Amino acid sequence: MEKACININELINVFSTKQGSIYQSDKLNCFFVDFGGKFARYNCLSLRKLKKVVEDIDIDALLLNTHKADFELVTFNGCEHIYLLNACEIVALKELLQGTFTMFKLNHLISDCLHRLVV
């Protein structure tokens, strides 16, 4: 498991909800998504892809379509992780990812102000 080889103290908690957390490792230049009983590692590209995949799920259709199971497989090509989520969990994951990316934006603004302005 990934968990065994990383020092949890070095992880920065980017954003948390009741359902999960996303951490950043400045040392490994990657992210860890703690959600749905999984602790999964992502890089920048794959985290962005995960967000897109989750945002693209049509939750209304999932609930209204009686011919389909109310679960959705969440994964994409090149992703080592698979989530099997119901509608509520998809909403929760979406919230977690969107919150995280908002924190990235905020961090970007702060980084610009603190470190990148040449005085």
Added chain:
Amino acid sequence: MKDLMRIKCLISQDIETLLNQQIKKEAHSSSLYLSMSSWCDQNGFDFSADYFAKQSEEERMHQLKLFKYVLDMGGNAISPEVNGIKTDFAGFREVFEDALEAEIAITQSFKNIYAKCQNEQDFVTMEFLNWFLKEQREEEYKARRALELFEVIGEEGTGRWEIDKHVNKITYSEQ
């Protein structure tokens, strides 16, 4: 905390999305012009068929230019699906009316991206877009001039034949 997303990519996700939409629009334009070229060819308007075939190639080039930019900036460029291309036109004039309408829509689309860049202070993308804004000046001019031939020459008699001969000669110069 490191600004990891920014280290990987110069443009924001919003700008990346808009640029990918533009890639799709350019691909759509390219296909539409090719469709117009086909219609003109089948109806005996050889010069116009050439003109639209050339336009189609130009739109493909625009698409690739945007595509390369998104990738160079560290973004995810998406090869677009193109569908719903109009294949039948009511007449010779309608082809040119549609062409101008399409160019106006493209100009508007670039203005919207530019506005978003201004909002985000993404001066790098704004500078990149300048080329396209200038290009639109020429594209709209040519489309408008072509349509004006219908007024100047008129469609009666050998009018359409005359218009067809002139379409290919339209050029734009800043001076």
